[in-house]
Amino acid sequence: MPGVIMKDLIKRYGDVTAVEGLSLQVKPGELVSLLGPSGCGKTTTLRLVAGFLKPEAGEIWVGDRCLSSPTTVVPPERRRMAMIFQNYALWPHMTLAKNVAYGLRFKKGISTADRARRVKKILKLVQLDGLESRYPGELSGGQQQRVAVARSLVVEPEILLLDEPLSNLDANLREEMRFEIRRLHEAFGITTLYVTHDQGEAMVISDRIAVLHKGRVVQVGTAEELFQQPRTRFVAEFIGKTNLVDGVAAEPGVVARGSLRLRVASADLTPGAPVAVSIRPHEIQLVGDPEARALGENGENRLRGMVQRVSYLGDAVDYQVQLDGSDVILRVAAPPSLRFNPGEAVGLAVARAACIPLTEGGE
């Protein structure tokens, strides 16, 4: 089972650069998601890996084979990959069984009987047994999706590519299929690239996530790493909700914005450099005004402010708090057991470790 290595890929459409120096390594047997907003080049990247597009620069390696470079592109049919398309791309003129069996015809050394056996087995696995003679038009969206999965898995590809395979399903089914895909990945262990613009989906499904922005990978890591240690403003905002406070690095470990001074998680900042600080709403603890006076400092951040707006969300309460003597408004997610009202003065406690300085890139 080989992995995939993408090196400095560039792909242009006329004067639009869709992929701009993208590098990424997918380890053997790993499932990596390409996550990013619409138009950031996810589909283009996937199609480069599949061999439908030729890069203007860069290389794609699978194991020890160089599959794409600006000079040579191994055609898709010789890449030993499989792909699941957003609209499934089932062939409407073939029955479900024929759709699934199609790819097996091009694999050497599989007898007709063997072929039928494999098709039967995979259809059972995706719970479609008994529907073999249906045409795609006679299947529900979820069933079509499973046919597409079966059609790709039955050929036992080295690499599996998926382009937003769940985006056409309704919310409930989508949730269910996330786990289904993860389960299949664990069963087969195929090296997989998974494109999505839904962070929740990426977090459930992937071993690692590559966040794409404007045709580049801005950060790669596990869901936890991306959430807790975002390196750029873009990643911090894209993965989960966050508060961003723009300031300037002051003495070591402190970022200042006017009279507001935040102790942050990293000490090594160049004094005078602009720094954005990301604070997750649920990392902020709200306390009533009297208790705030009682809280000691202990090297953590102690702030004061006034509640501006309160939204009850069921499992949490969302507050907007205006900090005293500052233009900063922080969102705070607090458990519903504590209630403050608009106009109330409150204290805010934020651990130093929860204030992540973002130094990379302006964005």
Next chain:
Amino acid sequence: MWLLAALALALLILLPLGWLVYVSVSSEGGPTLAHYGKVFTDPHLQRAIWKTVVLAFWAGLVSLAIGAPLAWLSARTDLPGKRVIRGLVMASFVTPPFLGAFAWVMLAGPNAGLLNKLYRGFTGAQEPLLNIFSMPGLVFVVAIYTFPYVFVMIVNTLELIASDLEEAASILGAGRLRVALTITFPMVAPAILSGFILAVLQALALFGSPAILALPAGFHTITTQIWALFHYPPKVEMAAAFSIPLLLATALLLLVQKKLLGRRGYASVGGKTGQRRSIQLGLWRYPALLGCLAVMACAIFLPYGILTKAAFSRAWAQPMTWQNFTLGNFRFTFFEYSSTQSAIVNTLQLGIATACVGGGLAALLAYIANRRIILGHQFLAFLALAPLVIPGVVLAVGLFVAYTRPPLLLYGSLWILFVAYVTKEMPVGYSQSDATFRGIHPELEEAGRILGAGRLRVLREITAPLARSGIIATWCFIFIGVIRELSASIILFTPSTKVMSVVIFDLKEEGQFGAIAVLGLFMLAMTFATVVMMQTALGRDVLAAKE
């Protein structure tokens, strides 16, 4: 293979056009503009140009006057028998205009024309009521077979406009007429104008009807004039020089039409095809229906009727009695008249060959352009649609010059007709195939590729089956186009390579109306058989499939 197809196309289009331009400026003494000088100073030729302009303009206008109300009635109202009316419009669309012209000679010729005889019989008048051999007569006959272009254009647009837009205006208190004028009309205006232009283009390029009706009336149009220039002694250079202005005029008109559609056309109306409620005509439905029937009577019932009568009569102008009944016309046409049999064989051969080869080439080109397989694919569409601006007669002149000299000596064989037909039908074939491939998502092919099938195998096993009905429809469109083709054939045929339309034209010279009727009906039967085949293949209304 891809490149070869593209090259074939380029050759097909550019060779005759290149020669046309070359010949129009050449003489023994080197390059010259003398031919153009003559074209624009010769009073005969000037008159032909003027007459053509008059004909095209009025034919366009009358087509509009017939096609637009008919389209509105059939798309928007509760007119009874709408399906039948659409079927009849379709019939008028596929009726070869020159057959219609012949039929109208028998109906409204000044002396023997049936309608004139009836009129004289009833009123005792001496003068004929109608004279089809006149400019108004010609305009009329051209328009009744050209209005379907306007009709299709407008119906397609009207069907895209959701009636909520109109209803929104009604709720605001606008009356029915007001809604039509302020909401509906502005939205279909581009379609109306471009329908008008299409009709004008048809009229400009037409050869058969003017040849049948204008010549006896004593005037030429550009197309008949070009044809006359080929009569002995042939003045090919003059014909070439005379063709160029016609070519430029059509190109210009088509450009205008594209602009119109491009800017405000379907895009502005597009979006959702919302719910449409038909407008209640109330008592108006009867006059409306009567109007539609009158149009259909002129385009279909009367002409088909008189052709049938003539086919079975000893003398077509005499009343239909047992003495006058005969099957002799059939015997004469099919067995005694020397050129019929070979012409039918030629036509069928050419029709099938063109539909297969031309359709295949068009499909291949459309596929290349759609999937961007080769460099410069953007030009393919342009080239493939280019023959739209080349009137048949002009194309024939170009082919004549291109293929009467080495290295390709095709003149005198069926090959030159074949080349002419393939070229002429290329736009139809291309746009049909293009629509077909557009409807097949490339991901369906890519899914095959990634699973291990090569490009050609995917083309064979996935694309072709999905494109099947579209390809059959294209085949039929081309076949119908070929069997009725007259304007290029009339210049390119030789005695051994006559086709059916040419034979019909010859029979006119000999005054054999019975035989014309027989052969004409035969041609119509072939056409309608093909239409039926196509409807079955597509399983839907063919007019809707046409652009």
